[in-house]
Amino acid sequence: MNLRRIIVATAAVSVLAASPAYADETPDVPIGTRLAAQTHPAVQLTSLTYTGKVSVPTPAVNEANLYALVDKITADVVAGKVASDQRTIAKYMFEQMNANVGAYLVPGTPNRVVDAEVGGMCTGWWVTPDGYMVTGAHCVEMGEKELHDVFAQQALSKFYEEDAQGILEMVKDLSPDEEMIKLAENLFINFNAANMQVNGLKKEIAVLQAHPGGGVDKTAKPIVAELVDVGESYPGKDYALLKVNGQQNLPTVPLGGDADVQVGSTLYISGFPGLVTNTPFFSLESKLDPALTEGPYNALRTTDKGVPYIQTQAPSYHGNSGGPVFSKDGDVIGMLIAGTVSEGGEASENESFVLPISVIKEKLNEKGIKPTASATTTRWNTALDAFFLKHYSEALPIFREVQALHPTHPWVAEYITNSQQAITAGKDESPQSSGFWLLIGAGVIVAILLGLVLLRLLVKSAKRKKRAQIPVYNGAPPYQAQAQQIPAYQPPQAHSLPPAESTTRYRPPSQPYQAYQQAHGGQQHGQQHGQQPNGGPVPQPQPYGHQPQQPQPRDRNVADLERELEQLRRQLGNRPPQ
CATH class of the missing domain: 2.40.10.120 (Thrombin, subunit H)
Known part of the structure; x- marks a missing residue:
């Protein structure tokens, strides 16, 4: 079993799940239909x-x-x-x-x-x-x-x-x-x-x-x-x-x-x-x-x-x-x-x-008359945008808001009925709420943290098995071994991931006839691998009776895996706030 491929694939799928993507949200609605x-x-x-x-x-x-x-x-x-x-x-x-x-x-x-x-x-x-x-x-x-x-x-x-x-x-x-x-x-x-x-x-x-x-x-x-x-x-x-x-x-x-x-x-x-x-x-x-x-x-x-x-x-x-x-x-x-x-x-x-x-x-x-858009019209257009996208459960409360603003609105009652019927018929295509995606995102972060800790423990365990053994002679030793001070064992420290930004929430547009977009932004977070939070080198365990050795290069596959996980971690950090 290739552990590296499984971990990387799982992390990649998790990141995709934590960042919901929307398909082309430009509905095929005739200009005249929307305008009317x-x-x-x-x-x-x-x-x-x-x-x-x-x-x-x-x-x-x-x-x-x-x-x-x-x-x-x-x-x-x-x-x-x-x-x-x-x-x-x-x-x-x-x-x-x-x-x-x-x-x-x-x-x-x-x-x-x-x-x-x-x-x-x-x-x-x-x-x-x-x-x-x-x-x-x-x-x-x-x-x-x-x-x-x-x-x-x-x-x-x-x-x-x-x-x-x-x-x-x-x-x-x-x-x-x-x-x-x-x-x-x-x-x-x-x-x-x-x-x-x-x-x-x-x-x-x-x-x-x-x-x-x-x-x-x-x-x-x-x-x-x-x-x-x-x-x-x-x-x-x-x-x-x-x-x-x-x-x-x-x-x-x-x-x-x-x-x-x-x-x-x-x-x-x-x-x-x-x-x-x-x-x-x-x-x-x-x-x-x-x-x-x-x-x-x-x-x-x-x-x-x-x-x-x-x-x-x-x-x-x-x-x-x-x-x-x-x-x-x-x-x-x-x-x-x-x-x-x-x-x-x-x-x-x-x-x-x-x-x-x-x-x-x-x-x-x-006559000093300044044409002004009413709150009724602004909310009406927002509701229509969602309605034409078939986001009926999103449009419905906004239509009700329009009805409260202007009770004699000539068409809002019809759109409320149509939205309710579409929801009942299973035609609603509204995106999941942002809270749902936040829960998924939090779960992914915890999973990656646990994965990093487990990975580090596996790496350290493998290194301890590769330590050089002291030579054993059948005869008397050629010299008396010198007593050495044994340094205290320092357990490996896992690097904590920075807190992830909240996932992007669907935002309906404020202007008619324009395609829906999502804004992306944020800053990169994280520390470089191989350093403690204070910047010092990570202590390496030493074998008894020998001078300290130079650190051995880590397994290439493990190093590549850590780099890919670091990249995924930074991608999570780049998600914009709500």
Whole structure:
């Protein structure tokens, strides 16, 4: 049996066991998945609501102008400018009336009155834990003309639908199609917008916070927001700052810089597209969760008012306005403001325009608002880092801490449930606690100490067996042996190992999207073999009746073994403290 190889191999395995190593801890999680999980809690649905008493006169036909229009259309048909079929002639007539509504429809009696409530929804995002929110200027106010148009479309729909049906009765034999119906309705929408009066007008801006677990249902009450600052609607600096009082520990999003992205970078838009929130096919709870879209940074444009806007192909829709736009690192680099629309007013694929973050920071600075990361968000991101590494038992208590910091957090309850289920299913891959590794490390040190003592005893025992023996003569000795003073026996002294530093404990990272690392450091410890603690030579036992001999070289294998053990001892000493 090769004792040397067994001892060295055992010591090497022990050192490896005492220093736990972690495999590549960069999880294969898509950027968008991580980014959505980190930022969605801070992205909120906002509402702008106007209420008032609206009155509008009953429309009457200006017969003289209408007869003149009929004569013109007849001449155009004869001249071949318009097709002669009745459907085409009817559509052409409605188009001409829409071009100059006031010439063909005039106010009549009686006035029709209705209590109206109109408005729209946008997206906003928290920038401070105490309730400051950023959104778009056009999300918090409307001009007079725009407001009248909205009232005419939303509040007076009953009236314009009835009026349009009355005029379509005249051409019912033509079986009006969708286009003809739309032309007739627009005629009366435009009339109502031009002739309505609104009394007792009130405006309210609110934030609709999601319930724990996500989503907003009919029981959710909007929280009124104060308008602190507002810019100029697109193509100006389309920016607004809101404040919701009585808030603390709100989730927030970090702000980046203009230089974080460039042409070709991928941008991520977060918000509430009206294409989804206004459809009846999805549940109210699910369709009011933020949606994330992505696309390339195409170009940097400047409007005729000198305001920069980023053009991107990340899809956006009505309702996305005011939403944050992120870089791949999860920092806000701008705010979604506008998009291209079709002739019918629908959003078209795929041009969106983003107000750069530098403009937003400029406006925040004017009001002395300093964006701040909340404790809720900091701990939330730490928990997510562990969760995506499948360290569920490590993530679970941090998620509970987040829940305590912000009880109405929209997604923490779901992550707590998912973590518990993963642990129960045996999917937890959390590393062992540092205390476990400290116990292993202490056991290894004791084992090596005992091994060194045993080794030294074996070495000394072997040397004593090799001592030279006194010659034995059959006859009388040639001389009388001289009496010598026998030195006291000095037992061999084992060198004590220095105390080992504590093992490295897993430390989760403080920044998102970065690989996990372990720090290593420390100083070397230990004394040179062959010396006592006071620096003197180790005494060697002497045989009787002879002069002291020079120390014999130690066995080469034993010397090599001691050097390797010394190296292992120093490696233990190099482990960093907790």
